[in-house]
Amino acid sequence: MSTSVLADIDRLRAPFEARGPLSASLLETLAASPADGAPHLAALTEDVLTGIADPLRDDDVQLTLFLLYAGHYGSLSFIDPAWEWSTDLIAARAALERRFEDTLRRDIQVPHLPPADAESVAAALFAMTSPVPGPSLSRHVAKKATADQLREFLIHRSVYTLREADPHSWAIPRLTGGAKAALVEIQSDEYGAGDLPRMHAEIFARTLRGAGLDDAYGRYIDSVPALTLASMNLMSMFGLNRRLLGAVVGHLAAFEMTSSLPNRLYGDGFRRLGFGPDVTRYFDEHVEADAVHEQIAGRDLAGGLAEDRPELLSDIFFGAAACLAVDGWVADGILAAWQRGASSLRAPARG
Template sequence: MKQPSARGPVSELVLGIITGTGPAGAALAGLSDAVDEALESTPDLLFDDDLQLTLFCLYELHYSGIDGASTDWEWNPSLIGARGKIAAAMEQRLRREVTLSELPAATSEAVAAELFRITGEAGGPSMSRFVAKEATDEQLREFLINKSIYQLKEADPHTFAIPRIAGRAKAALVEIQADEYGGGRPARMHSALFAKTLRELDLDDTYGAYLDTTPAITLASNNLMSLFGLSRRLRGAAVGHLAAYEMTSSQPNRLYSRGFKRHGYSEDAREYFDEHVEADAVHEQIAARDMAGGLVEAEPELLGDVLFGVAAALYVDELMTVQIMDAWAGGRTSLLHSGAASTV
C-alpha cells in the first residue's frame, strides 16, 4: 500500500520508524509514551485521526504491507506493543458503549433467531435508501471512496479467524469466504468486482489510493475487523462481526444498485452490488446458523463475544453512516479533502 500522510504525532512517529526516515531507536523508545499520551488526551478514539491511522498502518503490516517499510517491522515488539494499547482502548470503548440484551440459549437455533432480530432492528439513517433515491453523482463517488478502504480487501480480516475455529463453524466460514474470493475465479472475487465498479466511475482502483482522504471513523470501521480478526481471544467477535455484515447486506445492495442505475451507470458498474444481493442472501443463512450458531454450540463461552461482535459492527458502521450523511446534509464533503472524489 502507498505510504499515507501522517495525521498527528503518533502516526508521524510510526511512519517515520517503519519507513526509515528517522532514527528508529529513539523513536521506538518514545513510542509507548506517545501512544499513552494520545490515548489520554483524545476526546474519542473512534474519531481520532492520528490514532486510527496509526492503528490502520500497524495492522496493514500484516496485510499488503506499506511501501518503503521493511517486512521486518511486522512483528517488532515495540510496534506490537503500541498496536496492543490502541486496540485495547478501542475494545474497551466499544464494550462500554455496546450493551447486550439478555443472552439467548447457546443453541444454533436461538443464536440465529437473536442475530436476525438484532440485525433486523438495526437503526440509524439509511445510506442505502438515500443512495437509491437522492444521492448526487459526487456523493456516489464519495460513497465508493469510503467503502474502498475495506472493499478492495473484502473478506481478508475475517479469513484470519479460520484456523481459530473448528467443525461446523469453520466449514461455514470457509464456504462464505470461498464465495467472497470468487469460488476460484479471480475476476469474480468481490474485491475485483468492487475494483471494476471504481474503474467504471473513473476512480482509482489501487488498494489504499484514497486512504489520505478517508475520515477516522471509516478507518475505525476497518480497524475493528482487524482487531477481531487478528486475535484468537476475540474469534467469537470476528464471527459475530462477519455475521452482522452478511445479514445486513442483501437489501441495501439492491438499493445501492438502484442508485447507480438512476445515474445511468452500466451493469458492469453495478455488478458488485447485484452480486451481493444474491450472494448475501445465501451467506446470511450460513452465517447465522452454521457459523455463529455452530461456533456457540461448540464453544458456549463465546456466546457473549459473538453478540458483542455483531453489536460493535452495527454501532461503528452506524457512526460512520451518520457522519457521512450529516456532512452531505450540510452541503459538505464526507472526505477530508474537497475534490478528492474527482475522477482520476
C-alpha cells in the same frame, strides 16, 4: 539515478499524510530500517492516549492503527515486511487496541443473550439486524444521491472492500468443526471460488474504475475520516486477536445479515444515474450472495460456534453489536454531511 533505486524510493514513500504526533512518528519509523526498532513508540502511544476522549473518532489514533494492521495484511508496499512482528510496534498496537476495545465495550449495548444453541443464536442475530424504518444511507443513495456523492460513497467503501473478506479470514485456523466449514464456505464465495474475475474485491476494483476512480489500495486514505478507518480497524482487531474469536464471528454474521437489502438499493442508485453493469455488478452480486451467506453465518457459523464454545456467546453478540454500531455511525456521518450540502470526506480526493 537507476530505475531500481527509483523503484525502491517509490516503495518506501507513504501514500498519505500523518494526522497527528502518533501517526507522524509511526510513518517516520516505517521509513527507517526495521533493524533500528522503535523503542520510543509505546511510550508515545500511552502519552498521546491520555489526551484523547474518543479514540474511535480520533484521526491520529485510527490512522496509526490502520498502519499497524496494514503490516500484517501486506496491503501497503512501503511497509517493510520485517516490521510485522516488531515488538515495539506490537506494544504500541496493544496499547491502542486496549483503549479501542474498552471504549467499544463501554459505549455499545449488547442485547440479552439467547441460549447457546444454533437456532436461538441465529434468531437473536436476525432480530438484531432486521431493517428499521426511516432515513438511511442506502435509501438516500437509491433515490437522491448525486454522482459526486456516489463517488464519495465508493471512496469510503474502498478502505475495506478492496481487501474484502481478508479481516474475517484470520478466524479460519482458529475454528474447528462445523463453524470452520461454514466460514470457509462463505469466504470461498468472497474469493470467487478460485476464479479471479469473480473475487469480490476484484469486482469492486472494476466498480471503482468504472466510476472514474483509482483502484490502488490506500489511494484515498487521506480523504476518509477516522470512523471510516475505525470500521476497517474493528475487523482487523477482532480478526488478529485470537481471544476475540467470538467477536470476529459475530461481526461477520451481522455484516452478512445487513448486506443484501442495502446492496440492492446501492445498485439502484448507480443505475438511476446511468452507471452501467461494470459499476453495478458488485452490488448486484451481493444481493444474491449475501442472502445465502446470512443464513450460513447466523446458524452454521455463529450458532455452531456458540454450541461448540458457549463461553464465547457474549463475544459473538458483542462483535455483532459493534459491527452494527460502528458501521451505523459511519453511515450516519456520511448521510448527515450530504444533508448539510457538504462533502463526507475529510479532504478532497486527490486526482
